[in-house]
Amino acid sequence: MNVVLESLSRSYGSVRALDRVDATIGPGITGLLGPNGAGKTTLLRILATLLPPTSGTARLDGWSTSHDRERVEIRRRLGYLPQDLGLYPRFTVFEFVDYLAMLKELHEPRERHRRVREALEAVDLQDVAGRKIRTLSGGMRRRVGIAQAIVADPQLLLLDEPTGGLDPEQRVRFRQLVGRLGEHRTVLLSTHLVEDVAAICTSVVVLWHGKVLFQGAPAELRKRAEGLVWSAQEASPDAVASWRTDNGMLRVIGACPGPGATPVEPTLEDGYLLVTSDTLTQ
Amino acid sequence: MSAPTPSHPLAVIEAVAKGRVPDSELVAHLESCPSCAGYLASKARLDLAYAWQGIAAELDAPLPSASERLLALLGVPQWLARFTVQIPSLRPAWLGCSTVVLALATLITILLVPTHALDVPAVLVVVPALAGFAAAFASGRADPAFEIVTATPLSPTTALFARLGAVLVTNAVLCEVATLIAGSRLTTEHRLRLYSALSVGRGTLAFGWLLPMAAVALVAAMVSARSRPIAGAAVGGGAWLVLVAVTTWVSSDPAGALWGAWAEIAYAGAVVVLAYLLARSWARGPVFATNVGVD
Numbered sequence: 079m080n081v082v083l084e085s086l087s088r089s090y091g092s093v094r095a096l097d098r099v100d101a102t103i104g105p106g107i108t109g110l111l112g113p114n115g116a117g118k119t120t121l122l123r124i125l126a127t128l129l130p131p132t133s134g135t136a137r138l139d140g141w142s143t144s145h146d147r148e149r150v151e152i153r154r155r156l157g158y159l160p161q162d163l164g165l166y167p168r169f170t171v172f173e174f175v176d177y178l179a180m181l182k183e184l185h186e187p188r189e190r191h192r193r194v195r196e197a198l199e200a201v202d203l204q205d206v207a208g209r210k211i212r213t214l215s216g217g218m219r220r221r222v223g224i225a226q227a228i229v230a231d232p233q234l235l236l237l238d239e240p241t242g243g244l245d246p247e248q249r250v251r252f253r254q255l256v257g258r259l260g261e262h263r264t265v266l267l268s269t270h271l272v273e274d275v276a277a278i279c280t281s282v283v284v285l286w287h288g289k290v291l292f293q294g295a296p297a298e299l300r301k302r303a304e305g306l307v308w309s310a311q312e313a314s315p316d317a318v319a320s321w322r323t324d325n326g327m328l329r330v331i332g333a334c335p336g337p338g339a340t341p342v343e344p345t346l347e348d349g350y351l352l353v354t355s356d357t358l359t360q
Numbered sequence: 361m362s363a364p365t366p367s368h369p370l371a372v373i374e375a376v377a378k379g380r381v382p383d384s385e386l387v388a389h390l391e392s393c394p395s396c397a398g399y400l401a402s403k404a405r406l407d408l409a410y411a412w413q414g415i416a417a418e419l420d421a422p423l424p425s426a427s428e429r430l431l432a433l434l435g436v437p438q439w440l441a442r443f444t445v446q447i448p449s450l451r452p453a454w455l456g457c458s459t460v461v462l463a464l465a466t467l468i469t470i471l472l473v474p475t476h477a478l479d480v481p482a483v484l485v486v487v488p489a490l491a492g493f494a495a496a497f498a499s500g501r502a503d504p505a506f507e508i509v510t511a512t513p514l515s516p517t518t519a520l521f522a523r524l525g526a527v528l529v530t531n532a533v534l535c536e537v538a539t540l541i542a543g544s545r546l547t548t549e550h551r552l553r554l555y556s557a558l559s560v561g562r563g564t565l566a567f568g569w570l571l572p573m574a575a576v577a578l579v580a581a582m583v584s585a586r587s588r589p590i591a592g593a594a595v596g597g598g599a600w601l602v603l604v605a606v607t608t609w610v611s612s613d614p615a616g617a618l619w620g621a622w623a624e625i626a627y628a629g630a631v632v633v634l635a636y637l638l639a640r641s642w643a644r645g646p647v648f649a650t651n652v653g654v655d
Contacts, residue, residue, distance in 0.1 A: 126511045153513040164504030166446070173422040177446075178505075180439035181512040187421060226508060 079139045079155060079233040079264045080104050081125065086134035087288075088120050095120040097288040098134065107260035109275030109296075110268040111350060112285035118268040119161055121285070122238045125266065126158045138234060154183065157232035161239045161268075163223040167212035171203055174211060175225045182230035197229040201255060217248040224252075228259060235265045241274055253278045272347040282346075284353055292353045296346050303344035303352045307331050310339035318355040331355075368396045377403035443514065444522045448503050450530055458534055490580055490593045517639050524581060528574055535573075571627035572618075576600045578634035 081103040088096040123129040141148035184190040201221040284292040308330040313320035317332035431441035576596045584592030611617040
């Protein structure tokens, strides 16, 4: 599924959460990267047809989120994991995913239950299918959320901060799962964790105060920092960022901090910091 | 197994082997004709995987609740029944609170203001329904899965009227019980006035208070569609209070003015118009979408 955003804006009173966003997102896994308050959740909610834009358009395979009938078509092809995942604690895992499958128009019980079992197996929850949701850990609940998002085999998967609250092992397993899911569909993954994007995303959109600062491949974002990352004893005052690493040296992003500094290979995080700092200094 | 002679119903047997239900004539024939019975056995293929899916589907199927079964008996599809019974305001705790409100109204009616038997219930009768309505559509804490459910292809109009109807009917039953209890302790004159106004199916008009309750709930829904459920409930409740206060102030017979035939006709008209307008506006925009933060 292709997502095309044209001059998309959304305001809450005087606060502009999205400011004339233009972007094209295609199949594969796209990371929506930005700090808290950048407008990531607002953008995902517009794409999930939960919020109307104040102006501009969001089209998913040509369907506009602003038109009634087209919105239903979008919802038929959508899997959505919200940031604040709400589940019914008194439901069993199977019951909850089955309930959402019903609402996603899987009405034939045999087929629906097969899909529910498949979704639970995909997130490795088949052994706790009969357990009440209130007895699950935070990571397991997150996986229930992913199971409900994928149960109807959506073409577009919107995941809002999906790794929040997961421990390192769960995060690795989650990346593997999303990597598999992204092989045959469009996945839009909102996060403020650069390592999530570096690990699984094929493209990245950097949002900052409602504006798109960068869109492209993670390698391109990393390339932005080429020749601007140094290992040095001291940081120059005009450095974008600097921090001490485990070898005792400072990692400095910005212009050459002085004699003795040696250039180092940039990471995605360096590119992200550089792109966002450009806005700060302008 | 050799095939039976052409006089046997081969085509029908093959259709049965593929899943068609045999009629009584064919069953009788199969019982009396070993050749055709053998032919059917040779053609019928047991798909173990498919059979297992059916068994598993039955085993996995969550047990429907009593309210779900009741809705199913009324012909409501399973998915809509399950959606409807998830309304927070139909959970036992909420219904308990509604019952307490109505019990208090009943108690006040019986003990404190027997000469104004209609005033207190008239004001309070819409409260549980309005609060229940607000909770039925409130996002966040009231319905934790609100955001996920809203992103499904479920028709907003269907969702609206299913939940609105369920809240109204449930509260109608509670109000009916409260009215009957209150009425049983009043004088004959007051009881008749109370019944004619508030009790379904008694007095000169059935659904005495149900129509105004529905109209007020629809007003609340219309406001909520563009604001927040709590604002909708406040506007709906406020409008009802104003109507009761003004009627009491200007009319020599407030009860007759509030619950009389002309008033009921006006309520019915308002319900029809409001339902039409609500269905239109609801389908146009996402429901309660303003109840989200900036991020």
